[in-house]
Amino acid sequence: xxxxxxxxVMARRNEVMKRSVGIDYEEFEISPLAFDYERLxxxxxxxxxxxxxxxxxxxxxxxxxxxxxxxxxxARQLAPSxxxxxxxxxxxxxxxxxxFKDRRASVSVHHAKVNHYPGVVVATSGNYGAAVASxxxxxxxxCIIVQETFDSQGLGQPEIVEKGRACEAYGAEVxxxxxxxxxxxxxxxxxxxxxxxxxxxYTPFSIxxxxxxxxxxxxxxxxxxxxxxxxxxxxxxxxxxxxxxARGVRQAGCHAMIVAASVDLRGLxxxxxxxxxxxxxTTGHTGFGVPFATKPDRSDVPRxxxxxxxxxxxxxxxxxxxxxxITEALAQLEGMERGAAGNTSLAAAFVLAQQMxxxxxxxxxxxxxxxxxxxxxxxLTLMQQMGIEIRRGDPQENIPGKVIVLPQHPRQMRVxxxxxxxxxxxxxxxxxxxxxxxxxxxxxxxxxxxDETRRDHRFVKETINLLKGG
Amino acid sequence: xxxRKGDWVQIYKVLLQPEQRSPHIxxxxxxxxxxxxxxxxxTHDAKINDQVTITSLAGRILTGKLVAIxxxxxxxxxxxxxxxxxxxKELRMLLDKAGEER
Numbered sequence: 001x002x003x004x005x006x007x008x009v010m011a012r013r014n015e016v017m018k019r020s021v022g023i024d025y026e027e028f029e030i031s032p033l034a035f036d037y038e039r040l041x042x043x044x045x046x047x048x049x050x051x052x053x054x055x056x057x058x059x060x061x062x063x064x065x066x067x068x069x070x071x072x073x074x075a076r077q078l079a080p081s082x083x084x085x086x087x088x089x090x091x092x093x094x095x096x097x098x099x100f101k102d103r104r105a106s107v108s109v110h111h112a113k114v115n116h117y118p119g120v121v122v123a124t125s126g127n128y129g130a131a132v133a134s135x136x137x138x139x140x141x142x143c144i145i146v147q148e149t150f151d152s153q154g155l156g157q158p159e160i161v162e163k164g165r166a167c168e169a170y171g172a173e174v175x176x177x178x179x180x181x182x183x184x185x186x187x188x189x190x191x192x193x194x195x196x197x198x199x200x201x202y203t204p205f206s207i208x209x210x211x212x213x214x215x216x217x218x219x220x221x222x223x224x225x226x227x228x229x230x231x232x233x234x235x236x237x238x239x240x241x242x243x244x245x246a247r248g249v250r251q252a253g254c255h256a257m258i259v260a261a262s263v264d265l266r267g268l269x270x271x272x273x274x275x276x277x278x279x280x281x282t283t284g285h286t287g288f289g290v291p292f293a294t295k296p297d298r299s300d301v302p303r304x305x306x307x308x309x310x311x312x313x314x315x316x317x318x319x320x321x322x323x324x325x326i327t328e329a330l331a332q333l334e335g336m337e338r339g340a341a342g343n344t345s346l347a348a349a350f351v352l353a354q355q356m357x358x359x360x361x362x363x364x365x366x367x368x369x370x371x372x373x374x375x376x377x378x379x380l381t382l383m384q385q386m387g388i389e390i391r392r393g394d395p396q397e398n399i400p401g402k403v404i405v406l407p408q409h410p411r412q413m414r415v416x417x418x419x420x421x422x423x424x425x426x427x428x429x430x431x432x433x434x435x436x437x438x439x440x441x442x443x444x445x446x447x448x449x450x451d452e453t454r455r456d457h458r459f460v461k462e463t464i465n466l467l468k469g470g
Numbered sequence: 471x472x473x474r475k476g477d478w479v480q481i482y483k484v485l486l487q488p489e490q491r492s493p494h495i496x497x498x499x500x501x502x503x504x505x506x507x508x509x510x511x512x513t514h515d516a517k518i519n520d521q522v523t524i525t526s527l528a529g530r531i532l533t534g535k536l537v538a539i540x541x542x543x544x545x546x547x548x549x550x551x552x553x554x555x556x557x558x559k560e561l562r563m564l565l566d567k568a569g570e571e572r
Contacts, residue, residue: 070565077568119528142528152502158545165543168509173528177485178505182492186485186506194530273499325557332558333565373545381548390553406553410561 009188017302020191020198021205022115025302032440033431034448035303037310044204046107048251051212054110058138060102061212063094065220065363070333075353078411085230085356087349089364090217093338096138097166098369100213101131104201104240107209109135112197119143119196123187123300125160126283127368132199133170143172144196146187150178151276158382159282159341162373179273184300201240202299202306210244211251217363218252229256230360231352235344236260236315237288239296239306245365246311256363257313261348262289263341264317264416265400278386278401280320280379284341289315290418294426297434309420309427309453316415318347319398321406324376325413326350340376342368351415380404424453428463473522473539477512480541481524481534508532509541 009016018024023043028035046054055061068087076084095102109132112120119142122132129145136143145167149160156164156176164174175190177183191198200206214232221229232249234242246258263285268275270287279285289308293315296304323340326347331337349364356362372378380390389403394412398405407413428449435441441464449460473479486504510524510532522536 073568074561074565077564144526144528144530150505150507152505156545158548161543161545165545168527171527173510173526173530174508176507178502180491180495180499180504182486182495182504186504194528269496271499272496273502324554328554328557329561333561372543372547375547376554377551378546378548380551380554384549384551390551392553406557410564 009192010185012192013188014302016188016192017198020196021200021203021301023203028303031442031444031448032435033445037307037451040303041204041208041305044107044111044208046208048211048215048248051107051208055103055106055209055212058106058135059096060106061095061216064091065217065224066091066336068334071329071350072353074329074333074410075350076358079354082358083354083356084358085353085360085362087353087362087364088221088229089346090213090366091336092213092342092366093369097127097130097134097170099127099131099342100210100241100366100368101126101128102134103209103213104128104206105131105135105199105209107205108132108197108199108203109139109141111205112199113139113141115197117141117195117197119194120199121146121187121190121194121196122199122201123183124201125149126163128201129163129172129174130166130170133167133172136172137170142196143170144175144190144194145172146175146183146190147177148179148183149176152178152273155277157277157282158373158378162371179271179276181271187300198301200299200301201238202301202304204305207240207244207247207305210240211248213365214245214248215252216248217365218249218254221361221363225361227361228254229363230356231257231259231362232365233259233261233345233349233352233362234365235284235342236262236308236312237283237285237292238299239292239304239308241366242308242311243306258311259348259352260289260308260312260315261345261415262286262317263323263344264319264398268401275401277382278388280383280404281323281341284344286317290423293423295430307452309424310451312420315418315420315423316348316352317418318344318415319395319405320400321395321398321404322413323347324380324404325406327376336367337370339368339370339374340379342366347413348415350410351413424455424459425463427453428460429467432464432467471518471539473512473516473536475512475514478509478540479512479522479524479536480507480509480538481522481532482507482537483534506534507537508534512536
């Protein structure tokens with residue numbers, strides 16, 4: 001019998017991973033630092049057309065692209081003359097389990113089915129759990145979801161409790177844990193014990209499933225407007241959404257600017273029991289967005305197929321209050337009641353549209369379902385219960401974990417730019433720190449850092465020299 | 471409260487005591503255990519707080535302390551939030567005004 005203790009399982013980590021995703025990640029390593037990213041992505045064996053076919057089989061994708069005429073009119077009212085791009089939104093809530101995550105789940109679960117895995121397991125507290133559970137139901141595979149649900153008082157984050165309910169509604173076993181990164185070892189033990197497929201958010205299967213989203217929105221806009229979007233804006237957390245979308249947009253031959261947007265939760269610790277229920281957003285925030293940009297391989301697979309810095313042209317943040325405000329606006333002005341976290345990019349789009357010409361088009365690439373627990377009133381009620389002040393005013397007065405400020409007027413909506421070069425330098429620092437000996441940096445390592453940061457050799461070398469000097 | 475074999479229940483288990491937790495976590499989290507809650511069908515009659523086994527929705531047999539029989543989903547839409555209530559009206563007025571000016 002296998003030793004199932006924590007240390008024993010962690011020691012067998014690579015072996016467990018290899019079997020549970022069917023990918024030998026070591027095959028793609030090409031230097032002490034580098035791996036062949038494109039070859040890893042190609043290892044799925046599924047082309048874009050194959051992914052479309054897989055998704056058609058399970059009613060995933062082909063979601064409506066909706067023009068937000070009233071929000072555009074409102075943005076134009078606030079913008080200088082001649083400004084105010086048309087805002088479109090991809091209504092991904094129309095997917096079977098209510099979010100774009102169905103795209104990610106579809107390829108993984110299909111792959112698990114054709115490779116005769118008895119079931120699928122995934123560590124996620126988000127919509128992805130419901131997506132995997134829904135796809136597993138369609139393929140008659142067993143399904144286990146491991147969630148971080150409660151604080152030490154047993155108080156569940158309502159949004160995560162709702163996602164747990166959805167998973168159970170689709171017939172999945174849901175392991176609900178209290179706060180802490182040890183979730184990963186619990187997950188690994190389940191993978192090891194069951195022999196199920198690891199439907200990780202970060203495999204090439206998952207990322208390839210999102211490529212159709214980027215591709216599809218470009219194709220839909222071409223049919224409808226006879227032109228390409230000027231900007232595609234993506235809510236950013238773990239990096240898969242922006243990576244997959246951007247890859248799809250580029251595969252359509254579209255050169256739109258790709259913008260990432262996160263809710264600003266800086267200052268709150270992601271592994272803190274106390275901070276856990278002081279976040280009105282469980283995803284789409286900087287607590288994932290920044291670390292996953294600067295250290296993508298922190299994920300639950302040896303190499304993360306989501307490489308956000310390779311794809312973002314610009315990264316902005318908005319506040320919790322601004323996202324709730326735009327969520328309310330989407331319901332009241334556009335008749336679309338959707339989940340708040342998915343509207344992070346919409347909050348940013350409303351501001352960025354005002355900076356663009358009125359003949360330009362900005363596409364917000366997702367919505368998500370809403371409901372009990374996920375709704376702004378549910379989240380704000382929890383925040384009130386946790387002693388967080390909620391008021392109208394200038395969103396600049398927002399303090400994560402202390403004050404949530406909803407704008408008094410839409411002209412108070414703002415975006416904060418994140419300095420991408422600073423993220424790139426952090427990325428390089430983290431990459432170098434992962435090496436046992438920084439002297440073994442080969443030319444292949446440097447080339448890889450250039451690809452990862454989308455900067456030139458000079459930038460990479462200067463950053464490395466600065467690090468050595470410090 | 472008593473549960474019957476086949477009842478839909480929730481069980482509870484401590485997976486890691488505070489001293490067994492990862493060294494790389496914040497101090498507040500280090501002070502509390504890592505706990506698990508999971509639901510399934512009771513495999514035998516039992517009382518609350520008994521050690522029990524359940525069959526999970528994935529068909530696995532799991533053990534733990536019985537904490538709830540036919541547990542209710544407690545999450546809801548929360549209370550009406552004053553900071554949200556007037557936004558719709560305000561935005562419609564702004565749009566209406568713009569329409570008149572045009």
